[in-house]
Amino acid sequence: MGSTGMARKSGDHGSGERIAKAIARAGLCSRREAEAWIAAGRVAINGAAVASPALNVAPNDRITVDGAALPARERTRLFLYHKPRGLLTTRADPQGRPTIFGALAQKNLPRLISVGRLDLNTEGLLLLTNDGGLARTLELPATGWLRRYRVRAHGKVAQDRLDSLRKGIAIEGIRYAPIEAKLDREQGANVWLTFAMREGKNREVKNVLGHLGLAVNRLIRVSFGPFQLGELAEGEIAEVATRVLREQLGERVAALAGADFSAPVLQRLDAAMRAPSVRVRGTKDHDARAQHLVGMTAKRDPDASQQVGGGRDGAAKVRARKGHGVKARQKRRRSADERIGEPERARRERRHRRRRPASGQGHER
Numbered sequence: 001m002g003s004t005g006m007a008r009k010s011g012d013h014g015s016g017e018r019i020a021k022a023i024a025r026a027g028l029c030s031r032r033e034a035e036a037w038i039a040a041g042r043v044a045i046n047g048a049a050v051a052s053p054a055l056n057v058a059p060n061d062r063i064t065v066d067g068a069a070l071p072a073r074e075r076t077r078l079f080l081y082h083k084p085r086g087l088l089t090t091r092a093d094p095q096g097r098p099t100i101f102g103a104l105a106q107k108n109l110p111r112l113i114s115v116g117r118l119d120l121n122t123e124g125l126l127l128l129t130n131d132g133g134l135a136r137t138l139e140l141p142a143t144g145w146l147r148r149y150r151v152r153a154h155g156k157v158a159q160d161r162l163d164s165l166r167k168g169i170a171i172e173g174i175r176y177a178p179i180e181a182k183l184d185r186e187q188g189a190n191v192w193l194t195f196a197m198r199e200g201k202n203r204e205v206k207n208v209l210g211h212l213g214l215a216v217n218r219l220i221r222v223s224f225g226p227f228q229l230g231e232l233a234e235g236e237i238a239e240v241a242t243r244v245l246r247e248q249l250g251e252r253v254a255a256l257a258g259a260d261f262s263a264p265v266l267q268r269l270d271a272a273m274r275a276p277s278v279r280v281r282g283t284k285d286h287d288a289r290a291q292h293l294v295g296m297t298a299k300r301d302p303d304a305s306q307q308v309g310g311g312r313d314g315a316a317k318v319r320a321r322k323g324h325g326v327k328a329r330q331k332r333r334r335s336a337d338e339r340i341g342e343p344e345r346a347r348r349e350r351r352h353r354r355r356r357p358a359s360g361q362g363h364e365r
Helices: 003-012 019-025 031-039 132-139 159-167 204-211 242-257 302-306 311-321 326-330 336-340 342-355
Strands: 043-045 063-065 078-083 122-129 147-154 169-171 174-176 179-187 190-197 215-224 237-239
Touching: 019 031, 019 043, 019 063, 019 132, 031 043, 031 132, 122 132, 132 242, 147 204, 159 169, 159 179, 169 204, 174 204, 190 204, 204 215
Parallel strands: 122 215
Antiparallel strands: 043 063, 078 122, 078 237, 147 190, 147 215, 169 174, 179 190
């Protein structure tokens, strides 16, 4: 029996996982892209080409893409990226327009997949991961993670019209799930709104507000589930510490995604990854620091030394790694004269002269 036959046999018995899912988990692409690669004949199992994604693979099956073996699976990782306006959420654009992955090309990152997309002129928080399974799970409305936006739109709207969106709305045959919308303030001919929804249909915010007579002219995503944009500067990217990621996903989502928190980290991060902090809702101090320190190796425990959580101890470790403690270690012990200072030294010398006997007037012997 050929190798594809063996793979089909394992799939018939329900063992292993789908071939496209295995490719996505390796961080090469999304599951949908993997299915397109399979249809194009680019994927083989144990040396035999695969024609259909409806196939399970076992851990000992050898998968190749364009003749190259899949990279070893590394730990599930998640990054927060402050996407600027004017960048496409794609790897390559036929029209040659700039993309987020082009902007991140010099950051020395692993191959990343976006969790959903932000339109060309939408800015704010975009989640990126090296795990296709996690990306797919977080995109699903069934996961239930709330996406929150700040919206500036031209026109006027009353709060009661926004409240009607809580029941959902159908526009041109497309049904949109319940939306929480709040009128924050009016600014000249514009209004500022806060929009929160659990779905992410294409151009949902613009379509819904357009139905209410508003024209969106600025759209900023400020949070996705428990993760917040916070003070992350435009164009910056920061990694969520493994411990924080595991806690925020929870057992159910982690299991659905098949996340692996024990595999090694195969990539190194440069200094550009030392972003200020990652804001996470639901943590004890609401501003959990998710700094990922430079110089990681696969042999070290991420929770113990590679990654720093919140608190003063974590901040001290970060400062020490950045070299703030070098001067303290290299300082020599100052002399007594240096410690007391010039004025005090002068006073001591005057007292000493007063106490010293005059020349030739010693005690009788």
